[in-house]
Amino acid sequence: MIPFDYQRADDADSAVATVTGHPQAQFLGGGTNLVDHMKLGVADPELLVDISRLPLDEVTELDDGGLRIGATVRNSDLAAHPLIRRRYPVLAEALLAGASGQLRNMATTGGNLLQRTRCVYFQDVTMACNKREPGSGCAALEGYTRYHAILGASDGCVAVHPSDMAVAMAALDATVVVLGAAGERRIPLAEFHRLPGSEPQRDTVLEHGELITAVDLPASTPRRQAYRKVRDRASYAFALVSVAAVVKVDAAEGEPCITDARIALGGVAHKPWRASRAEETLSGAAPSVESFRRAAEAELEQADPLGDNGFKIPMVRNTMVAVLADLTGVEPEAVA
């Protein structure tokens, strides 16, 4: 670990000013990802500005009926919050599917959004990685790709975003509230993370020095919500794939019909993947295993698997169908 300076921020504005003015400064939240990276040599900030004690640690109701989650609310507190559990159960489920109890006690809301890929080549400084060292190449492309992207990847990077929380927030149409030197801006969560393209070193659209202060959840959200994570062990593992779904079913003239479907996928792309093609397919459809499968297949038509991860296509399809069937009370396909 390389020596670094440490400051505790007094307020958000001065934290932003300090980091903006120092190209090698970074914000420190729970440290569950950044400190590991500093030990491994993946990150070598000269200055850490600790924002974990800023008064951003509350969940408050917004005037429009939505909810504001402060950036330093711990993942464990957020998962246990009564309003989250009641109105946004998909988010509570996603949080509890992530990491371990110990990590959730430390990890913050803002930090969770900014955690970096778990690609083994990214985390090993002896390997080529365009995300860690732009232009050095991508060791993953022809390597061990079990956990890598099937959607939206580039020749420069096939890594996936590891967050569960962010996947649920994408399905909830959340908004990230960001404070920069020029003031506040609001970024829809689905546009907050980037696809790798030719700049895989940029995980998000944040500019250096911009600080996440909150995540806002919208008011009128359908109550049928679920998060399903498929992984290589029963707990404490990153997703092979995950599905967050928020669905509204109306019974027009007695025939049930999907009027609102918001679906996000985890473990498949460089960002939480909002499954808009699946959503379009579902819009106005009668809930059935057949329509769910059509929706999944519409989304997965764009999939481009790598050497080790072709299984993610049927896994996403089956998981999406199972989650939607469960949410809409449709009898799943009988087990032969």
Next chain:
Amino acid sequence: MSEILESTEIGRPMVRQDGPAKVRGLAPYAYEQPVQDPLHLHPVQSTIALGCIVSIDTSAAEALPGVVAVLTHENAPRLANTDDAELAVLQGHEVGFRGQFIGAVLAESPEVARQAAAAVVVDYEAEEHDADFRADHPQLTEPNAATADTFDGDVDTALRAAAHTVEATYTTPAEHNNPMEPHTTIALWDERGLTLYDSTQGPHPVRQTIAPVFGLQPDQVHVIAPHIGGGFGSKGLPHANVVLTALAAQRSGGRPVKLALTRQQMFTVAGYRTPTIQQVRLGADDDGRLSAVAMDAVEQTSKIKEFTEESGQPARMMYATPNRQVTQRLARLDIPVPSWMRAPGKCPGMFGPEVAMDEIAEACALDPIELRVRNEPESDPETGKPYSSRRLLDCLAEGAKRFGWDRRNARPGQRVQGRWRVGLGVAASTYPFLRQFSEAKVSYSADGTYAVHIGAADLGTGAWTALTQIAADALGVSAHRIRLEIGDTALPVASVAGGSSGTASWGAAIIAAADEFLAKFGVEPDPGAEVQTAAPRDSAQKEYAMHSFGAQFAEVCVNVDTGEVRVPRMLGVFSAGRIINAGTARSQFIGGMSMGIGMALHEQSVMDARFGSFVNHDFAEYHVPANADIADVDAVWLDEVDPLAGPLGARGIGEIGIVGAAAAVANATYNATGIRVRDLPLTPDKFL
């Protein structure tokens, strides 16, 4: 045949003697041993798999404040003996695998040592390496030091004539031992020689190995290891980290030097289980009697040092057949050196054959337990010797009754609960009895207690407790009058805590010392009375085949949609001779079975052959079972004493729990789904 020790303390579930100190943080592990003014070491590792170092620039590292010295092959002290290439660290410019130690930094803090190690600049001349393990590797060779091939009868002819055959390839991946406590050493040189606080399964074996490397007499090396946080074989013999620490301590100006490997480093320099490719062929007649058993195993080893896993072993001795072929071949690659991991040979070697037994049972329309009944040998198929005890069928019968085996539907894919398919599976388990040379000392104190000394190691297995119970019964006193000392080469010589041989070997030494003590001094000795002796050699192992056996039962659920596999229930029934401590023994069995669930479902060290590197080298990427993966795992044992297994009548329990466990789980997934997976681990994608 020894006289069997009467038991009073033995068999009780006495609580761990080291427990209170451990839960209060007072039991010192190697890194925590209090030493004066230590320096900290961090290794520099090669980033090529094969070639040599052209130049190594340490100037930036040396310039960092707090750096005391940077060792490389150019300036490191010379070792006296470099025959073992794994241990010959910093003695030359050649690189034999990626991650090999090529330097080390001594610094005032571990952080500075690590920073400086990363600042060392190395220029290599790389050669084309070979890290690609495959069954059709062009240069497969016979092991130099392993059991010779078995060719009994004519397997090919028997297979052609067989009513039923199974011919399939089974694979097990590389797996890393991953004890919770990393490999850790503190080294200190003084006028008496070398002191090592080491996380090891055997203080005396460390001394025996390290002394000649440094040109010392064994009594010039003092190894101290009272508590160890697991080893699973990877601390059975010292690896390069121990030599590196001792070497660096020659340049520390007399200060102690500390090294704890990082988790990532443990994936390259601390041993691992080789991957195996097992070509298994079974032939059976209509009654299910095996007419042929063939096991042709391919494993990998490092070009710099040969290690053979002996995964052919179980196929030589498990079942009766007139025609048998067992071969083991090695692919010699430019890769880290494999070594012991819990039940070496037996554990991977019982995967392919025990799944194949499930397959041929189905082919013969027989219950897999009945199949095993019909192939039970009367004497050891490998040696022809009579068994001291072989109660595999009793284990299977007892397990079938307890587990509800009669509820298993022989047709796969029939039981469904919600979105989960449910199945039951069984496999056999075995592990050989082994006893090794050990000595013990018994002395009497004025306070009425007996000091019992032996240089054994407690990996967390319960040796502190079990040996106290044995000593109490051997001396005919209650356990609170025993003061046991272990984990130090200043104590009498003890064998390694390995091969499930510790308790039998050390216990026999303690019993021998106690017997001699009682014969000499009686039950009312004078203070200071003392006896040190070794256990007498036992002839039974020459005359009898001595193995433990067990039956592993698993219930699994496989998700219809996602392919996820869960193991809600597992039962092991074991015949292992006498059980010394019912509590710690149960922990050993269910610990082995839990590790077996990990082998079945999770564990897999992924070699990226382009680099010769295990790429998933941390606990987020290399999965071992976590709490949610282990549900109802239970173990029971047959109430027995093996009268031929030394004076304890105990055959050892440390490893048998993992043997056969993965096969039982795999067989259960087949029963659940009808999908036969022959490649571990049983990850969700294989059931989609």
